[in-house]
Amino acid sequence: MGQPDYSQRLKRGPNQLMRDTSNRLMKADGFTLLELVLTMFIIALTVGIVIPRMPDFAGMQIQRSTRKAGMMIQLARNRAVTLRRYYRVDVDIDEAVLRASYLGPEELYIEDEMVKPVNFPDEITIVDLLTSGEGKVVKGSGGIHISPRGIIEPAIIHLEDEKGRVRSVVPHMVNGEVLVKEGYEEFSIGY
Numbered sequence: 001m002g003q004p005d006y007s008q009r010l011k012r013g014p015n016q017l018m019r020d021t022s023n024r025l026m027k028a029d030g031f032t033l034l035e036l037v038l039t040m041f042i043i044a045l046t047v048g049i050v051i052p053r054m055p056d057f058a059g060m061q062i063q064r065s066t067r068k069a070g071m072m073i074q075l076a077r078n079r080a081v082t083l084r085r086y087y088r089v090d091v092d093i094d095e096a097v098l099r100a101s102y103l104g105p106e107e108l109y110i111e112d113e114m115v116k117p118v119n120f121p122d123e124i125t126i127v128d129l130l131t132s133g134e135g136k137v138v139k140g141s142g143g144i145h146i147s148p149r150g151i152i153e154p155a156i157i158h159l160e161d162e163k164g165r166v167r168s169v170v171p172h173m174v175n176g177e178v179l180v181k182e183g184y185e186e187f188s189i190g191y
Contacts, residue, residue, distance in 0.1 A: 062161040063180075065124045069098060069157055069169045070178035072118045073144065076100040077176040079112065080146040087112075088143040091129045091157060096120040101143075109143070120159070127158035127166060130187060150176055156185055 031039075073089055079100065080087035086103035090111075100115040120126070129142040132154040144155040157169040168185035171178045 061121055061123050062159060062165055062167055065120050065159055066167045066169050066180040068118045068120075069159065070171070070180065072098045072100065072115075073152065073169070073171045073178050074176055075115060076112075076144075077146050077150050077152060077171075079115065080148055081150045084148045086148060087146040089146070090141055090143050091126060091137070092141040093126045093129065093137065093139060094141075096124060096126050123162045125160050127160050127184075129155065129157055131155040132187075144171070150174075152176060154187060156187065158184055 076087045076089045079085075079102070083102070088101050088103075088109050090099040090101055090109070092099070096119065098118040100112045101109040102112055104110040127138075129137040129144075131137070131142060131144060133145065134142045144157075145153040152171045152173050154173055155171060158166055159169065160166045166182075166184050168181045168183065169178060170181060170185060
């Protein structure tokens with residue numbers, strides 16, 4: 001049995017010889033070097049296009065955190081105006097938490113149970129708090145005071161992510177609008 005002799009194959013004609021050879025090649029196991037190189041090129045091209053377009057999750061964390069800080073300041077301002085009370089946004093630097101509190105009858109600030117505290121994720125730290133009243137607070141806690149008329153004490157909260165990117169949360173003193181600026185902002189006249 002086995003394979004027929006080449007002389008018998010030649011008798012069948014050159015076309016049959018080509019078909020037999022191509023059938024043997026088609027049945028071969030594995031990939032050619034060209035197929036492997038082409039596949040690797042396509043994978044590398046796909047990775048080169050996809051990875052730069054992937055979202056920066058750490059950047060999203062600091063954006064989300066600065067938005068939450070701004071919303072907390074605006075909410076405390078709205079509560080101060082609505083309830084006609086002195087409010088304060090308590091900034092706990094060590095715990096990375098913001099809370100809203102109001103001035104109680106005994107001249108002590110009481111945490112507002114109606115306002116949920118803002119807890120920052122572990123990747124985000126509060127670098128410091130700058131206020132006109134307390135100056136620069138780097139440990140413990142400080143506060144941003146808000147009058148019943150909605151006037152916000154000049155203040156800046158600095159947040160930093162794990163990649164070292166710093167954002168400054170800057171509330172406007174009169175209208176309550178909160179700006180987020182890239183980098184470490186110091187107090188400036190006007191805004």
